[in-house]
Amino acid sequence: MSRRLPDAAVGPLLVVPAVLLLGGVVAWPLASALWLSLHSLYTPTLEGPWVGLGNYAAVAGDGAFWHALARTLVWTAGSLSLQLLLGVGFALLLHREMRMRGLARGLVLFPYFVSTVVAVLVWRWLLNDLYGLVNQLLLASGLRDTPVDFLGVMPNAMLSAVAIGAWKFFPFVTIAVLARLQTIPDQLYDAARLDGAGAWDRFRDVTLPELGQVLGIVVLLRAIWDFKEFDLVFLLTGGGPVDSTRTLPLLVYQQAFGLNQMGLAAAHAVAMMLVMLVFAGLWSLAMRVRA
């Protein structure tokens, strides 16, 4: 067994299957979407004339895109910060030794694995002003004497969307962080304790740096996914009241299947992609600066 492939060949070889699948299944629809964005298309037939950059001009000039972008940034930033806070917090709590820890960890994942459609239906029911539990508790405890309209007025609608988004996705952060916490060697903490570091210092000087890379990935992925999130916001508020929660994914969907303008929708989507590329670039810089 002395004939070995050189190291430089093994690396790429291991990656080839993944790249093949991605190239085969994703690359073509991606290229297709770019191609579609240069036409004005009727969705059910995907047929229509070439308009070159006409769709992009509409995207840039029409206020709808920029407003939707602002709302998307608000939702993403708000929800992501809460997801990180809750996610890391729960991970630290669930890392400790305690009875039936396994059950607790399973339960905390519930928001993430329940189907978004079901989760939103349940939350809409709970926040309902007529039969909802939340309003019932508020009224019974005397904190309010009329029900709160959680989803139909601003800023409640955006706040509810941010909060429910945080509830839905924080377990992703928790699991990734928990897994990484397992592999931080004890000696690092012992050494820090010997130096007299308290709990917060240990967290800041040992845990956080060790978590750095995983947290970086988690922020990147969650930011991308939150930016693109459609189901949750759409089902929760439908974009209302009066468009105040109409984020970019909702706008794209409306154009693609409501207005049957697939070319324009694709142009909006490509514009979204450019925005995300800018942020990915900034993220890359930030990671390099850290290291």
Added chain:
Amino acid sequence: MKGRLLTALTWALVLLAAFPLGWMVLTSVKPAEEFFASPPTILPRGLTLEHYARLLRDTPFLKYFGNSMVLAGSTTVLVVLLATAGAWGLTRYAWSGREWVARAVLAAYLLPSVVLILPLYLMMVRLGLANTIASLVLAYASFALPYALWLLRAFMAGIPRDLESAALIDGASRLGAFVDVVLPQALPGIVSTALFTFILAWNEYLFALVLVNTDEARPLTTGVMSMLASAMNVEWPLLMAASVLMSVPLILMLGFLQSYLTRELSAGGVKG
């Protein structure tokens, strides 16, 4: 004392996060007349399993359930295999273009799925895979792969080289060293990747909607929704029963798998 307080706090927060599940369970055993009682009742006044019975007996729920299991299981296996190999290739071995490949795979995430589904569906039609579970497996695996690669890369980067080198010096083959030394270290990462992939495949709605139209291959998400929840009318009792049935197996599986995330398995190599 502080320990017990923290434990109590932990449980309080966990139960708060998961209480909609409890609410779903309680609601699913309420008789239909209690549903819209105003003021709402928290604890059911009557108990009935009729909604579960109706769901299992009169609807294709079990078929959808089976389809989802096959779909999510196959996707997870595929992704774990490809991503573990791929992440190792991107971490352990230095080769030119490595960073670019790692970045390029993220391109899969940059467009919202809405504009991708029609071209994807057309492609599946051309491959003759339209309306099959296989088309969903391919689509989901492709969208799970980039994050699986990045996540595993992050885990594998934290594994010290000396262990593997030691094994290689001892005469082990690359594959042997990988399996004996690296895999156990990366196991928490692999398990979380598997969990996430399974959940993604289990819950995804939009692609399932467009790529599969026949009950033979239809998964739970679209099946349950088109059956029970439309804009005009929501069959609440059945929907709650379906939601509980959709969630409980996942909780059980997760409870079982999460033990692989504990430190016992990764003990040994790390302390060296």
Added chain:
Amino acid sequence: MPQRSARTDRTGPTRRAVIGGIAGTGAALLSGCGSAGTRKTLRWWSPQASPDQVAGYRRQIARFEAAHPGIRVRFEPTSDEGYPAQLAAAFASGQVPNIVTHLPSFAAQGYYARGLLEPMDDVVRAIGPDRYYPHANDVYRTADGKLCAVAFGNTAVDMLWMRRDLMARAGISEPPRTWDQLRAACRAMQRDGTYGAPLPFGSNSMTSLIFVGFVHRAGGQVFAPDLSVGLDAEPTYAALDFYRSMREFCPPGATGFGWAESLNAFTSGATATGIYGGRVLGNVARQNPKLSGQLVCATYPTRAGGAAWTFNDFPSVLIPRGAPHLAETKMFAAGLFDPAGYVPTLLSAPGHILPPLKPIAESKTFLSDPVIAANRPAVELMATSAANGRNLGFESEKHRPNPRAGEVIASNVLARMVQQVVLENVNPRTAVGEAAVHLDRLMKA
């Protein structure tokens, strides 16, 4: 006057046929049914797929298959939210279902205008044109004189529902006929935690669709008969003013009401009036039986001196172009109306979808259903209102069919206008003006 060609100029059929051919071969190979030469399979899509309704469909399929060995029919559920995407995929790839039921009439008009549907005149001939109520299929007449679809049933979507007990308690002897009377009635009945009405003020299709009804009841229209925008006129302002004045009688959460919430608000007793179709009857019978004997149904009140207008979304039967086995499909379409199977299917949501065929509406089997029998006056009123009903795709007999009505609703322009005026206190002139501009752009896109 904008002329719209009924066909777009495409190279489509050739490409789609090729794709369809490849896909068909591939699928056949993969599914291994190479010897299924004589078996013809028809695919039936519908977004109305609750378990009760599906049970009804399966019975109809069983009867048809028994009468026609060699033909199999497969029912595939879709959804109100999902069908635009699914049908788009189907049309784009050539993998279309054979028959689609329960889509609103303007969806049928929209697809037909793009050459995507088969004309249904043969099917009507097979069913028997004289069995229909007069004008039952008018809404499906297209610019080229054919029928783009056939009425599966009629639904009177925005009837006024009231409760005898609450009316008696407030001293109201009969349902209101005008807006002023409605307002007064809601004010009188709004007490002890019960609200007056469940009108929607949400950013969704229900708000748009319901409001169209109010514009008409004020004597106005959204589009003129030639399909130019007719929204910016006095009746719209009157309707907005009235709609705004009703806000205080609706629950706070009405800002998020969709069909399901509005329906539940009434059937659970949270509001004194309802605005919905016949599903109220079945839901009350199942979920809140103590209200069963108390229900009163009336056409929705109009502005003083205004004409009645009922929204009928006209659940339809249509046949996409390009599906295989066209002759068998048309046979099946006609067979859907065979009373033995049709009546039980209708009765799975009693009173909600009413037959457009006179003999069936008057048949004993239909009328002896317990829910229908217990609510005869309501059902009859809904049947006549629906038969004379209209929707955004067909606002009056003088109007040309509007193939872009679906897109108008999906664009949310009307709901947005309502929300701006009612929730944000925007000057109605501004809001209506903006909406008219959007509508104009949409029609010209």
